[in-house]
Amino acid sequence: MTFELKMTEQQAVDGLRGTYGTEFTAADVKAFCAMNDIGYATVTKKIQKYKVSKGKWNLEVTTKVVEDIEKSFNAPAAKPTIEQNLIPQKDETFVKFGPFADLKKIIQSKLFYPTFITGLSGNGKTFSVEQACAQLGRELIRVNITIETDEDDLIGGFRLVNGETVWHNGPVVEALERGSILLLDEIDLASNKILCLQSILEGNGVFLKKIGRVVEPTRGFNVIATANTKGKGSDDGRFIGTNVLNEAFLERFPVTFEQDYPSPAVESKILERVASTLGVTDIDFCKRLVDWGDIIRKTFYDGGIEEIISTRRLVHILRAYSIFNDKMKAIQVCVNRFDEETKQSFIELYDKVDADVNLDSAEDKMYEGEE
Secondary structure, X not given: OOOOOOOOXXXXXXXXXXXXXXXXXXXXXXXXXXXXXXXXXXXXXXXXXXXXXXXXXXOOOOHHHHHHHHHHHOOOOOOOXXXXXXXXXXXXXOOOOOXXXXXXXHHHHOOOOOEEEEOOOOOOHHHHHHHHHHHHOOOEEEEEOOOOOOHHHHXXXXXXXXXXEEEEEOHHHHHHHHOXXXXXXXXXXXXXXXXXXXXXXXXXXXXXXXXXXXXXXXXXXXXXXXXOOOOEOOOOOOOOOOOEOOHHHHOOOOEEEEOOOOOHHHHHHHHHHHHHHHOOOOHHHHHHHHHHHHHHHHHHHOOOOOOOOOHHHHHHHHHHHHHHOOHHHHHHHHHOOOOHHHHHHHHHHHHHHOXXXXXXXXXXXXXXXXX
16 A cells, blocks of 8 residues: 555555554555555654654554653652662671672673572572672662562552552562662562563663653663473472473573582581570570471481472471570471471470470470460
């Protein structure tokens, strides 16, 4: 179909829509003009109201709509996150181990280098990222991923605030604009909706199609993802709910760190520091907990048991001990989450590790003092 030089606005819109869809670039418009023997300036003048940025048009968004949205976006009701301090606080109980030094170098470089950290639960993956940012004075925006997480949760959307519809940035856009570290926690729980981050993981920023706005990454922006699996699902059923992530999505993470549980020496330091903050002076208890956890993990790795004691759970036990002042009760209330057979085997094992506890009287004292 060839248009006359007196092409109407509607003809230009219909022709471009039929050829390129609702979104197109300057190169598309020039090609359209060449095909239809009409001047570029003539066509761009007729579609001016659909221009959303330099060299880009969107037939679903007019200039007036963009202006109205920008007014709402800048309104006092849409208070930006920019006023908040997003630098994590340093934690005196933190002890560096595993890939922490390399992770810190990546964050310190301020280069865009998406990083994937995998490892069993409760071994400090998220904590390490937080403390690396704390030590470097870098802002961290953390997003807990679930199977329900979608584009609006990540990129942003319209919200009703004080009776007005206002655009609110999602955490991804906030991190892009601020040059922050974006932490996608438990990313292996995500559905394919996470693919909306493809262009961002290539370092290209994002086009906010609902408001016709392009957000480019600020220097220092980076994406770090943590997971209990490597994005291939959980074959042994330990992490129900984890999904097989798209291979192209995983390929956009150039580096993967495998984080194990800390060594007994490091774990002892961690528990001793936690004990100090809780006012627990029994350092021998810390050491015996570490020995107990180490035996359980070795048995788990050898296939002898199906459950494991994490560093996080050892910290839970210390906290329980600071409350109840009873070693065995602290252990019992913190291993009750396991099935009966596993729970009993863990308790009996600790009885062998620590000769100072009395397993026989522990059950009688379990709920001592309760009415």
